[in-house]
Amino acid sequence: MTSRTLGTEPHEPFGRRLREMVRRRGPLCVGIDPHPALLADWGLSDNARGLDTFAMGVVEALAEHVAVLKPQSAFFERHGSAGIAALERAVVAARGAGALVLLDAKRGDIGSTMAAYADYLDQTHPLAVDAITVSPFLGFGALAPAVESALRHGGGLFVLARTSNVEGAEVQLAGGMAGGSVAQRIIDAVGSINGEVSPNGSIGVVIGATLRHLDVDISGLGGPILCPGLGAQGGDTAHIRQLFSGYDGVLLPSSSRDILRHGPDRGRLQAAALDAAQGLSGVRTGA
Numbered sequence: 001m002t003s004r005t006l007g008t009e010p011h012e013p014f015g016r017r018l019r020e021m022v023r024r025r026g027p028l029c030v031g032i033d034p035h036p037a038l039l040a041d042w043g044l045s046d047n048a049r050g051l052d053t054f055a056m057g058v059v060e061a062l063a064e065h066v067a068v069l070k071p072q073s074a075f076f077e078r079h080g081s082a083g084i085a086a087l088e089r090a091v092v093a094a095r096g097a098g099a100l101v102l103l104d105a106k107r108g109d110i111g112s113t114m115a116a117y118a119d120y121l122d123q124t125h126p127l128a129v130d131a132i133t134v135s136p137f138l139g140f141g142a143l144a145p146a147v148e149s150a151l152r153h154g155g156g157l158f159v160l161a162r163t164s165n166v167e168g169a170e171v172q173l174a175g176g177m178a179g180g181s182v183a184q185r186i187i188d189a190v191g192s193i194n195g196e197v198s199p200n201g202s203i204g205v206v207i208g209a210t211l212r213h214l215d216v217d218i219s220g221l222g223g224p225i226l227c228p229g230l231g232a233q234g235g236d237t238a239h240i241r242q243l244f245s246g247y248d249g250v251l252l253p254s255s256s257r258d259i260l261r262h263g264p265d266r267g268r269l270q271a272a273a274l275d276a277a278q279g280l281s282g283v284r285t286g287a
Contacts, residue, residue, distance in 0.1 A: 012154060012200075013151075013154050013198070013200040013202045014100075014130055014131055014150065014154060014155050014156030014200075014202040015156065015194075015198065015200035015201035015202035015203075015223065015224065016200045016202075017100065017130070017154075018067075018068075018100060018130075018131075018156065018224055018250055018252075019201075019250055021067045021068070021100055022067050022250055022252070024067075025065065025066060025067040025277075026066075026067060026277040026280060026281070027067060027250065027251055027252055027253060027280050027283050028066050028067060028068075028253065028255070028273065028276055028277045028280055029066070029067065029068040029069070029070050029102065029226065029252045029253065029254040029255075030058070030062055030066050030068070030069055030070065030254070030255060030256065030259055030260075030273060031069075031070045031071070031072060031104065031228075031254055031255065031256030031260075032054075032055055032058050032059075032069055032070065032071040032072065032090065032256075032260075033071075033072045033075055033256045033257070033260065034050075034051050034054045034055060034075045034076070035075055038054070038257065038260055038261070038263075039051070039054055041261060041263075042054055042057070042263050042264045043264070044264075047079065048079045048080075048082030048083050048085075048086055051075070051076065051079055051083055051086045052085075052086035052089065052090075053264075054263075054264075055071065055076075055086055055087070055089070055090035056089065056090060056093065057263055057264050057266070057269075058090075058260065058263065058269065059090050059093045059094045059097065059099075060093075060097075060266065061263070061266040061269040061270050061273075062099070062269060062270065062273050063093065063094040063096075063097035063098060063099040064097045064098055064099070065270060065273060065274070065277075066099060066273055066277065067099070067100060067252075068099060068100045068101070068102050068252060068254075069094045069099045069100075069101055069102070070101075070102045070103075070104050070254060070256075071087060071090060071091065071101070071103060071104065072104045072256075073087065073103055073104060073105040084127075087127065088126055088127050091103070091127055091128075091129055095128075095129075095130070100130040100131070101129045101130050101131075102129065102130065102131045102132070102133070102156075102158065102226070103120055103127075103129040103131070103132045103133070104132075104133050105117070105120070105132050105133060105134075106133050106134065106135050106160065107132065107133075107134050107135065107146075108134055108135030108136065108137060108138055108142070108143070109138065109142065110138055110142045111142075111145070112145075114142060114143065114144075114145040114146055115145035115146075115148075115149065117132075117134075117146065118132070118145055118146040118148075118149035118150070119149070120132050120155075121146075121149045121150055121153045121155030121156075122149065122153050123153060123154075129155075130155060130156060131150075131155055131156030131157060131158060131204075132146075132155075132156075132157060132158070133157075133158045133159075133160065133206060133226070134146050134157050134158070134159055134160070135159075135160050136159050136160060136161075136186050136189075137160070137171060140159075140185070140186055140189045143157070143159065147193060147203065150198075150202055150203065151197060151198060151202070154202075155202070156202045156203065156204065156224075157202070157203050157204065158204045158205060158206050158224070158226045159186060159190055159203065159204070159205050159206065160186075160205075160206045161183050161186045161187050161190075161205040161206055161207055161216070162183040162187075162205075162206075162207045162208065162211065162214075162215070162216050163206060163207075163208050163228075164208025164209065164210040164211050164228075164229055164235075165208070173215065181215075181216065183215075183216050184216050184217060186205065187205055187216055187217070187218060187220075187221055188220065190203050190204070190205055190221060190222075190223060191220040191221045191222050191223075194221065194222035194223045195220070195222055198223070201222050201223040201224065201249060201250075202223065203223050204221075204223040204224035204225055204226060204250075204252075205218075205221065205223070205225055205226070206225075206226045206227075206228065207225050207226075207227060208227065208228060208229050208235075209227040209228060209229035209230050209235030209239065209240050209243070209253055209254075210229040210235045210239075211243060213243070214243050214244070218244070218247055219246075219247075221247075221249060222249065223249060223250075224249055224250035224251070224252055225244065225247070225249065225250070225251050225252065226252045226254060227240055227243075227244075227251055227252060227253045227254060228254040229254070230253040230254060230255040230258070230276070231255040231256075231257065231258025231259070231276070235253070237253070237279045237280055237282070237283065240253055240280075240283060241282060241283060251283050253280055253283065255276055258272070258276070259272045259273050259276060
């Protein structure tokens, strides 16, 4: 029997599973970002073996404790097929230990190519995950195959909307043809999907935790918000609370380097994640 025949479809939509997981474990999302500097800090070689040791170390330390683990696909892909094998192993182990897995792949394309990327949400896929990040900048409508896959398989999407990198503003805050910023139109489109066909709120957006102020309206979103940038990138809990004040959906602050730098010692990794999670105790869970 191949790994492609082992998966089973989740019993509940991603939005419902995410709310329950965050209610039980808190809203912390930890990235698995095995870039060369972190591998070196852990005393590991920048190769597939070091990558595998790193990823499995994070999974074994945190997958039973945090709500979401978020492997960054690019750091695995740079090691070729052996890197993808390490990613697959980490994903399977993380989900087996109870964590939800959000694959940070930022895929965006059209037609059958977008549908192929969205196969990650098919639970018979060797690299089946709970959710993926996607890019809408070929036009939000181009994401239709990913939305269809998410709804069909009980998976989730996090659509890039208002990222905190400086370069993002030139596209995201540009005026759309129908008025309003591009970012706002993306958020409104996600809100329409959640309101019409995904009442459990399985389609979310990405809004950076390090934005100086919130320049989009999220009141109609109806889904979770992934907030990358907690910790080493400068985001903090107080600012996240202020930035998203009044929003009653799930907020999912994400931290990577600020926690991963405490490895490879399992106890120190767990302690760092626990400290971060306790600091987020006042962040909305959407429950």
